[in-house]
Every structure is written in structure tokens, then in C-alpha cells.
Amino acid sequence: MSKKSPWEALRQRLERPYVVLDTETTGLRDPEAVSVAVVGADGRTILNRLMRPGKPIEPSAAEVTGIDDAAVADAPPFPEVESDVTQAISGKLVVIYNADYDVSVLRNTYARYGLELPRFEPWCAMKWFAPIFGEWNDRRGDFAWKSLAVAADYFGVDQAAAHDALDDALTTWRILQAALARAKPGPAEELSLFGDAPAGG
Numbered sequence: 001m002s003k004k005s006p007w008e009a010l011r012q013r014l015e016r017p018y019v020v021l022d023t024e025t026t027g028l029r030d031p032e033a034v035s036v037a038v039v040g041a042d043g044r045t046i047l048n049r050l051m052r053p054g055k056p057i058e059p060s061a062a063e064v065t066g067i068d069d070a071a072v073a074d075a076p077p078f079p080e081v082e083s084d085v086t087q088a089i090s091g092k093l094v095v096i097y098n099a100d101y102d103v104s105v106l107r108n109t110y111a112r113y114g115l116e117l118p119r120f121e122p123w124c125a126m127k128w129f130a131p132i133f134g135e136w137n138d139r140r141g142d143f144a145w146k147s148l149a150v151a152a153d154y155f156g157v158d159q160a161a162a163h164d165a166l167d168d169a170l171t172t173w174r175i176l177q178a179a180l181a182r183a184k185p186g187p188a189e190e191l192s193l194f195g196d197a198p199a200g201g
Contacts, residue, residue, distance in 0.1 A: 006132050007179065007182060009128070010128060010179055013093070013123060017041060018093040018094070018095055019039065019041065019046060019088060019089065019093075020038070020040075020095045020170075020172050021036070021037070021095070022036075022037050022172065023035060023037075023105045023165055026055055026057045026058060028058070028060075030055075030108055032053040032055055032112060033053070033106065034051060034057060034065075034067050034075075035048075035049065035051070035065075035164075035165040036048075036081075036085055036165060037049075037165035037166035037169045038088040038169065039170055043170070043173055043174075043177075047084055047085065047088045049085075051072065051075050051076055051077060052074075052075045053072070054077065065164070078109055078113055079113050082110070082115055086118045089118060089120045090118035090119065090120060091118070091119060093120075093121045094121065094123065095173075096124060096125065097126050097148045097151070097171075099124035099126070102122075125151070125172055125176065126151070127145065129154075130145050131143045133150065149162060155175050155178035155179060157171060157174040157178055158174075159171045
């Protein structure tokens with residue numbers, strides 16, 4: 001039985017209804033969401049909200065995202081937007097670039113306010129892209145994870161405002177559209193991805 005290519009895996013996965021999500025956060029220590037964006041399978045913006053976190057935004061995070069405490073001083077706290085976030089993702093396939101991180105952000109944010117995280121199926125576009133880019137990581141014994149910017153460049157997708165939740169969600173969506181538009185990989189690409197095992201590991 002031949003191994004399924006990531007291209008075919010993507011097509012099969014996205015035959016189902018899905019949304020794309022991204023968050024911006026307070027930082028790396030028990031991160032809480034300060035911005036959540038959700039884009040539909042048609043590229044339409046479903047949700048794009050700022051929220052005032054229950055903890056200070058770390059300066060290093062503010063430097064990256066441009067969202068500091070002053071920027072969210074008048075934004076609603078998460079409990080006031082939770083129903084919108086929950087409705088946008090509950091019961092859905094949710095595509096996320098670096099899903100492990102954003103799911104942990106959602107989990108931390110819901111838990112901080114004693115709210116129950118809705119059930120949804122996360123799917124990591126970053127892990128899907130890793131074998132397509134094809135850079136081997138000896139330490140992990142697997143393909144290296146690459147940034148959203150690298151994936152966007154690979155697929156010729158413009159990334160207008162990196163580290164903005166809505167733009168990152170739209171960039172991920174555009175990457176998916178570019179990937180879906182590609183023909184089934186030819187023999188050379190198939191061999192490159194799944195023929196000989198990479199050295200190392």
C-alpha cells in the first residue's frame with residue numbers, strides 16, 4: 001500500500017467544512033488570548049476580536065504583535081466574547097498554524113475564567129507543511145517545523161501583517177488554497193518526499 005502524500009491528505013481533510021484560527025497572546029508564560037480571529041473555508045472573516053486579558057501583556061509579546069496593555073484597555077474581557085469564540089469553533093475542524101500553541105492558549109484562556117473549552121478538532125497546518133518543505137531535523141528525527149512566513153513564501157502567498165491574528169489566519173487560508181490548487185505531485189516529488197529515508201536521525 002502506497003503512503004498517502006501530504007497533498008492528498010490535505011484534499012481529503014479539507015473536503016469537510018472547516019475554519020482557520022489564529023490568536024495573539026499575553027506572551028509565553030501561561031499565555032492568555034488578547035486577539036482571536038477565525039476565517040471560514042470561503043475566506044470570509046467570521047470573527048476578529050480584541051480582548052482585555054486578566055494579566056499584563058509581556059513587553060516582548062507587545063513588541064512582536066503591537067498589542068500592549070493600552071491597546072486593549074477598552075476591549076471587553078474574554079467572558080464577554082466567549083460565546084462568539086465558542087460558536088465560531090465548536091464542533092468544527094479548526095485549521096491552525098502551530099496548533100499545539102494556539103490550543104494551549106485557548107485552554108488557558110477558558111480556564112482562567114472558569115469556562116469550559118468547546119470541543120473541536122484541531123489540525124496543524126505547520127506539521128502538515130513540514131514534509132513538503134522537506135528539511136530534516138536530526139535532533140527530532142523528523143521534518144523540521146517552519147514558520148508561517150516560510151510557508152507563505154513557499155506557496156507565493158503575501159503576508160501583509162505578520163503577528164496580526166486576522167492576517168495570520170488569512171495567510172494560512174491562502175496557503176491552503178494554493179496547496180489545494182496544486183496538481184497531484186509527480187513521480188520526482190513523490191520520491192523526494194516518501195522514497196529514500198533522509199540521512200540522520
